[in-house]
Amino acid sequence: MLTADLFPEVPRLAPCSLCGSRGICSTCPRCELRRKLFTPVTQGETEALNQWWAVRQQEKAEGDRRRLERFKRFSTLQRPVRLALLGCSAKKAASPAPAESLYQGRFFRTSLLYARNVLLADEVFILSALHGLVALDEVIAPYERSLADAPKDERAAWAWRVGSMLDEKFVGLAVEAHFLAGQAYLPRVDSTTWTLRVPLAGLALGQRYRVLTKAIQSGVPL
CATH class of the missing domain: 3.40.50 (Rossmann fold)
Structure with a gap:
């Protein structure tokens, strides 16, 4: 008989290819990687990632601005x-x-x-x-x-x-x-x-x- 999936939003893990566990085995190094993969990202981690991305975008914009200024300045040197x-x-x-x-x-x-x-x-x-x-x-x-x-x-x-x-x-x-x-x-x-x-x-x-x-x-x- 089929049973209802009470928690459909929770991903079901395939058996670990190293230890065979369907969960997360605390002593298995591959399970540790699986734990990191399926652990939800915290609000703090999301904010840190957004800040990192904003800084990278600012650096890129500054690099583009300097590159354009350099081209304008040097293209007239003859x-x-x-x-x-x-x-x-x-x-x-x-x-x-x-x-x-x-x-x-x-x-x-x-x-x-x-x-x-x-x-x-x-x-x-x-x-x-x-x-x-x-x-x-x-x-x-x-x-x-x-x-x-x-x-x-x-x-x-x-x-x-x-x-x-x-x-x-x-x-x-x-x-x-x-x-x-x-x-x-x-x-x-x-x-x-x-x-x-x-x-x-x-x-x-x-x-x-x-x-x-x-x-x-x-x-x-x-």
Whole structure:
């Protein structure tokens, strides 16, 4: 005889493929996954998810606004955008700060001075092992991570990710990028409108510092 389903709104679980239970077995790892799947979302979790989504939408809108402003500003140059890509530094401030203040290494400070006063870069970005591409005014917290000793596949994935970020920021524009960082931080940009210049290729850190210092003193870009 068929019996009425007293609780039709409650989903019926199929037997667990690991322990065979039709309910939730507290000692079964697969049942623990089933419990999470069928546990109703709380009001607090819903509100947190909505807040997260709102923040992501605001960030996207801000990114779109900056991208449009960048295109309008640089499309009238009548030449490629002169972009400086600086390497991050191990020496950092002790608390969150705008990126140009957070990184305190000697070579980073010298690279920034060169990019602004000698290269006269239209835009400057920092290549971060953790964050990828960082704007000078972006506030970030200190961290400990480097690509220098990272596995080859991790560096390759990072290079593609940062290359995509760069391509997205300068879509529709010709770019002359000046790479002023260690070889491990070289991004992979797959665009025919980009020219990548590596004036410090093959030099050790101390040599790169001396070359940039001389360029600053002479006022002649590399």
